[in-house]
Every structure is written in C-alpha cells, then in structure tokens.
Amino acid sequence: MAQPNQQKHLNFKNEILRHEDNLKFLYSQANHIDECILDLQEMFWLIWFLVSLGRYHSAKVTKTEDGDGFFHTEEETVQKILQKENSAAALFCWLKAHNPTQTLTSLFTKDVVGIVATLAGVVTDELSKNLSDFLGLDTMLAIVCKTKEGIEALERYDGYGGLHVLAIGKEIKGRFTVICLEELRPFVGGFVAGDPQKKLAIPKPKLPNGDCPPGFIDYAVNMIHLDSKYLSCLTPSGYGLRETLFYSLFSRLQIYRTRQEMLDALPCINDGALSLDGGMIKGCGVFVLGNRKAADVRFPKISGKSGLPDSYIELKKQSEG
Structure with missing residues (x-):
C-alpha cells in the first residue's frame, strides 16, 4: 500500500510544480502588460509634445494680455x-x-x-x-x-x-x-x-x-x-x-x-x-x-x-x- 501512496504524493508534487510554473508565467505576462501600458502612455505624451511642436511651427507670434x-x-x-x-x-x-x-x-x-x-x-x-x-x-x-x-x-x-x-x-x-x-x-x-x-x-x-x-x-x-x-x-x-x-x-x-x-x-x-x-x-x-x-x-x-x-x-x- 505504501507504493501507491508514494505515487499519489509524487503526482501531487508534480501538480503543485505545474501550477507554480503557470503562476510564474502569468505573473511575467502581467508585468509585460503593465510595461506595455506604460510604453503606450509615454507614446501618447510624445505625440502630444509633437502636436505642440507642430503648433509652434505653424502658428504666428501673437500677443498675450x-x-x-x-x-x-x-x-x-x-x-x-x-x-x-x-x-x-x-x-x-x-x-x-x-x-x-x-x-x-x-x-x-x-x-x-x-x-x-x-x-x-x-x-x-x-x-x-x-x-x-x-x-x-x-x-x-x-x-x-x-x-x-x-x-x-x-x-x-x-x-x-x-x-x-x-x-x-x-x-x-x-x-x-x-x-x-x-x-x-x-x-x-x-x-x-x-x-x-x-x-x-x-x-x-x-x-x-x-x-x-x-x-x-x-x-x-x-x-x-x-x-x-x-x-x-x-x-x-x-x-x-x-x-x-x-x-x-x-x-x-x-x-x-x-x-x-x-x-x-x-x-x-x-x-x-x-x-x-x-x-x-x-x-x-x-x-x-x-x-x-x-x-x-x-x-x-x-x-x-x-x-x-x-x-x-x-x-x-x-x-x-
């Protein structure tokens, strides 16, 4: 009877390891998504600056109050x-x-x-x-x-x-x-x-x-x-x-x-x-x-x-x- 128990223990251990590997993979994917979001935010502000720069080139000098x-x-x-x-x-x-x-x-x-x-x-x-x-x-x-x-x-x-x-x-x-x-x-x-x-x-x-x-x-x-x-x-x-x-x-x-x-x-x-x-x-x-x-x-x-x-x-x- 000991041998089947050892096999069950081994199966449980392998299952735990598999889930741990899955969790590590999911965490890495989540971190990658967070980095992509930050990159997109930076790209948005780069575009915003370029738009402002374009206004600088196209606009004439005006007077403030x-x-x-x-x-x-x-x-x-x-x-x-x-x-x-x-x-x-x-x-x-x-x-x-x-x-x-x-x-x-x-x-x-x-x-x-x-x-x-x-x-x-x-x-x-x-x-x-x-x-x-x-x-x-x-x-x-x-x-x-x-x-x-x-x-x-x-x-x-x-x-x-x-x-x-x-x-x-x-x-x-x-x-x-x-x-x-x-x-x-x-x-x-x-x-x-x-x-x-x-x-x-x-x-x-x-x-x-x-x-x-x-x-x-x-x-x-x-x-x-x-x-x-x-x-x-x-x-x-x-x-x-x-x-x-x-x-x-x-x-x-x-x-x-x-x-x-x-x-x-x-x-x-x-x-x-x-x-x-x-x-x-x-x-x-x-x-x-x-x-x-x-x-x-x-x-x-x-x-x-x-x-x-x-x-x-x-x-x-x-x-x-």
Missing part, C-alpha cells in the same frame, strides 16, 4: 532681463553684450555660468509659464557660479573685480541671489540610458494601487532642454547642470496634463506638482490658489527639432511619412 510675445526666444528672455534695471542679472547681461574687458572675461569665463532663465529651454509656452511661475522672479534672475570663487569675485569691491566695479556708471539696488553649484547636493541616481539630454533616472510616481497616475507627463527636471554648451558644463566634481542646479530647483516636481489629474494624484506627490492648465502644488499640503500672473522672465522655447531626443524626431518622421 500683458503685451508679451507668445513665443519666447533666448534673445527675448535676455531683453526681459535687461528691463529689470539695477538688478544683478540685468547688469550681467549688459556686461556680456558690451565688449567685456579682460578682467570681465576672465571672471565670467572661469566660473560664472549664467542666469537661471537663460540656461535651459522648454518645448511649450504653457510649460515655460508654469515653471517660471513656480520658481519666481528672484530665482529666475539668480546668477549661477560653479564654485565659491565665483561668488567671491562677484562680491569683490577692491577694484579688481565684482559687478559693481566692472559696470562703470551702473549700480545694483538691493540684494541678489547667487547659486553655487559645488555647494548643491547632486542627484546620484544615474541617467536614463541612451538619452542625449542626460535625463535623470527617477522612478515614476505610483498610486497606492501601484499604478502610475493618469495624466502624469514627467518630472520638471527632465522636461527642460539643455543646449550642448550647457550639457558639457560640469562642476569640478564632474556633475552637470541637470543633476545639480535644476534638480536643486525642481527636485521631483511632477508635471500633469490637467489640474484635476494633478489633484487625483495627491497620494504620490511629495515635492510639489504643476498642471499645464495652471494648477500648482508647492509641497505636501501647500496649494497655490487664485488667478496666476504670468511671469515676464521665462525660460525660452526651443526652436525647431534641434536637440530634441531621438525618439521625438523619429516619431515626427513617421507621422510625416
């Missing part, structure tokens, strides 16, 4: 900065444009990177307005230095440097913000593999049920575009602007398509969020209400397809083919 040009170029951003008379940012831009002296050249070439508002571009006007409003005017006009030496040079009043000394006949009124890159704590999580813009590999937010929130587009730090000259700008420790300056400014600020989708995603928002229709959450429990006033110093819009990720360009070619 404050008389500002609807499409900002880098030159227009600089002109807006220059209008902030007696500010350090305006003085910096003026000095760069008026045949700087050898002292000025050595100072700025060595350590000063530029003004926050001029160091990155964005794809859409809505995104430009939202990110600029979130940072505020003082931060948008902040001067960025690589090391403490640049800050010391900007403050020097001994006749050998400093903005005040170099700009004869001009003066700075009030305080101004200077950001030192080497003093910032950089993002250390690595980059998205193969991305020419060196976007940060930040895991997507997840709701309590494990799903990515509907309407989530990306993190703000990954939605800015860096020109090649700023992509190659590194601190003495080897860190770039995205993982130092812009990660410090935006942290894990999330971007959503609509205000309602942003509010629905509250359980997974820790470092603030923006929606393209004007919604803003500064942090946990801190909401910004009322009608927004468009910032007049904004990030410029990138023109054409230059510098866009390869996936954008390839998708645009397919849509036109």
Whole structure:
C-alpha cells in the first residue's frame, strides 16, 4: 500500500510544480502588460509634445494680455532681463553684450555660468509659464557660479573685480541671489540610458494601487532642454547642470496634463506638482490658489527639432511619412 501512496504524493508534487510554473508565467505576462501600458502612455505624451511642436511651427507670434510675445526666444528672455534695471542679472547681461574687458572675461569665463532663465529651454509656452511661475522672479534672475570663487569675485569691491566695479556708471539696488553649484547636493541616481539630454533616472510616481497616475507627463527636471554648451558644463566634481542646479530647483516636481489629474494624484506627490492648465502644488499640503500672473522672465522655447531626443524626431518622421 505504501507504493501507491508514494505515487499519489509524487503526482501531487508534480501538480503543485505545474501550477507554480503557470503562476510564474502569468505573473511575467502581467508585468509585460503593465510595461506595455506604460510604453503606450509615454507614446501618447510624445505625440502630444509633437502636436505642440507642430503648433509652434505653424502658428504666428501673437500677443498675450500683458503685451508679451507668445513665443519666447533666448534673445527675448535676455531683453526681459535687461528691463529689470539695477538688478544683478540685468547688469550681467549688459556686461556680456558690451565688449567685456579682460578682467570681465576672465571672471565670467572661469566660473560664472549664467542666469537661471537663460540656461535651459522648454518645448511649450504653457510649460515655460508654469515653471517660471513656480520658481519666481528672484530665482529666475539668480546668477549661477560653479564654485565659491565665483561668488567671491562677484562680491569683490577692491577694484579688481565684482559687478559693481566692472559696470562703470551702473549700480545694483538691493540684494541678489547667487547659486553655487559645488555647494548643491547632486542627484546620484544615474541617467536614463541612451538619452542625449542626460535625463535623470527617477522612478515614476505610483498610486497606492501601484499604478502610475493618469495624466502624469514627467518630472520638471527632465522636461527642460539643455543646449550642448550647457550639457558639457560640469562642476569640478564632474556633475552637470541637470543633476545639480535644476534638480536643486525642481527636485521631483511632477508635471500633469490637467489640474484635476494633478489633484487625483495627491497620494504620490511629495515635492510639489504643476498642471499645464495652471494648477500648482508647492509641497505636501501647500496649494497655490487664485488667478496666476504670468511671469515676464521665462525660460525660452526651443526652436525647431534641434536637440530634441531621438525618439521625438523619429516619431515626427513617421507621422510625416
């Protein structure tokens, strides 16, 4: 009788193993489906960006209510900065444009990177307005230095440097913000593999049920575009602007398509969020209400397809083919 029992035990064991193999297969299929869903969501937002880019090419420049040009170029951003008379940012831009002296050249070439508002571009006007409003005017006009030496040079009043000394006949009124890159704590999580813009590999937010929130587009730090000259700008420790300056400014600020989708995603928002229709959450429990006033110093819009990720360009070619 023992032998039949042993056979039954063996049959049960084989049946359990078969079911375990089936479960492993089903789990792997479920994970594959989840990945496909995320890929489709990313493709949707790629198409959305391309549509916005197409509108940029086809639309004419219009005027907003404050008389500002609807499409900002880098030159227009600089002109807006220059209008902030007696500010350090305006003085910096003026000095760069008026045949700087050898002292000025050595100072700025060595350590000063530029003004926050001029160091990155964005794809859409809505995104430009939202990110600029979130940072505020003082931060948008902040001067960025690589090391403490640049800050010391900007403050020097001994006749050998400093903005005040170099700009004869001009003066700075009030305080101004200077950001030192080497003093910032950089993002250390690595980059998205193969991305020419060196976007940060930040895991997507997840709701309590494990799903990515509907309407989530990306993190703000990954939605800015860096020109090649700023992509190659590194601190003495080897860190770039995205993982130092812009990660410090935006942290894990999330971007959503609509205000309602942003509010629905509250359980997974820790470092603030923006929606393209004007919604803003500064942090946990801190909401910004009322009608927004468009910032007049904004990030410029990138023109054409230059510098866009390869996936954008390839998708645009397919849509036109």
